[in-house]
Amino acid sequence: MLLAHDDARPAGEAAPAVVLLHAGVADRRMWEHIAGHLAHTFRVVRPDLRGFGDTPLPPQEYADADDVAALLDHLGIAEAAVVGSSFGGRVALELAARHPARVRQLVLLNPGLRGVEPTQDAQAFDAAESALLEAGDIEGAVRLNIATWLGPDAALSTREALAAMLRHALEVQAEAEGALSEHGPRQVLVDVDLMRIVVPTLVVSGAHDLDHYRQVAARVAASAPGAEHTELAWAAHLPALERPDAVVSLLLDTLRDDPGVHAP
Numbered sequence: 001m002l003l004a005h006d007d008a009r010p011a012g013e014a015a016p017a018v019v020l021l022h023a024g025v026a027d028r029r030m031w032e033h034i035a036g037h038l039a040h041t042f043r044v045v046r047p048d049l050r051g052f053g054d055t056p057l058p059p060q061e062y063a064d065a066d067d068v069a070a071l072l073d074h075l076g077i078a079e080a081a082v083v084g085s086s087f088g089g090r091v092a093l094e095l096a097a098r099h100p101a102r103v104r105q106l107v108l109l110n111p112g113l114r115g116v117e118p119t120q121d122a123q124a125f126d127a128a129e130s131a132l133l134e135a136g137d138i139e140g141a142v143r144l145n146i147a148t149w150l151g152p153d154a155a156l157s158t159r160e161a162l163a164a165m166l167r168h169a170l171e172v173q174a175e176a177e178g179a180l181s182e183h184g185p186r187q188v189l190v191d192v193d194l195m196r197i198v199v200p201t202l203v204v205s206g207a208h209d210l211d212h213y214r215q216v217a218a219r220v221a222a223s224a225p226g227a228e229h230t231e232l233a234w235a236a237h238l239p240a241l242e243r244p245d246a247v248v249s250l251l252l253d254t255l256r257d258d259p260g261v262h263a264p
Contacts (some may be wrong), residue, residue: 001055002070005236006028006035018043019083020035020045020083022046025165025238026150028046029165030162033178038252047062050062051172057173061186063094063096063186068099069102077183080102080103081107081184086213090109090112093113096199108203108217110206110216111216120211121210121211142170145162146166162241194220198224198226201220204235206232206235207235
């Protein structure tokens with residue numbers, strides 16, 4: 001099944017493609033404000049990854065990177081710049097590792113990465129969220145996520161929108177896990193050799209994010225030959241939701257290869 005997605009582009013002209021991959025507490029709606037600005041210059045594709053938004057989990061194993069590559073095939077896009085937030089950043093790295101010809105550039109906003117030992121604050125969050133979900137306290141889990149992932153700059157409307165996206169994802173995933181067999185759904189583990197990520201890559205971290213993600217950003221920036229790193233002094237984990245206008249400016253500068261790029 002093809003990923004649910006939006007596909008927008010400038011009227012009457014061909015444009016380079018940009019794929020926006022959402023965080024694991026959101027869906028493609030997190031890019032609503034940003035996508036509209038980018039679509040004046042780029043062809044902007046926003047998918048819902050498996051188990052989020054309008055894309056259900058499959059009854060068998062799957063790889064998010066393969067799903068994104070299949071979507072590019074369907075849309076006739078040979079290569080794209082890929083922007084990933086958190087979990088979406090992990091998927092972006094996996095796409096670059098598994099389908100390197102499809103990725104011309106990466107922008108990773110507080111990306112995830114398999115195989116990195118969780119820090120104490122990440123372990124504490126995981127334990128607290130698991131306890132709430134096991135107790136059936138969905139609203140408590142939602143409040144915990146909002147408090148953890150959004151910084152003080154996020155508006156009330158942004159917090160409410162993220163809460164709605166997260167509630168929906170939890171419902172979709174719980175329903176699928178209850179209905180499907182013990183053999184699925186299951187993600188294929190994709191190895192990422194950072195030394196082979198040679199495309200231009202901007203790794204963005206938030207000064208107020210968990211230590212875990214700040215360490216991941218530093219590792220990716222230090223290990224990938226094509227990478228550089230910038231820290232946003234005002235940001236927590238989801239800068240695209242906290243200050244979308246600032247992220248629009250950063251993305252336009254980066255994706256247009258502006259020589260004044262990467263100033264927070």
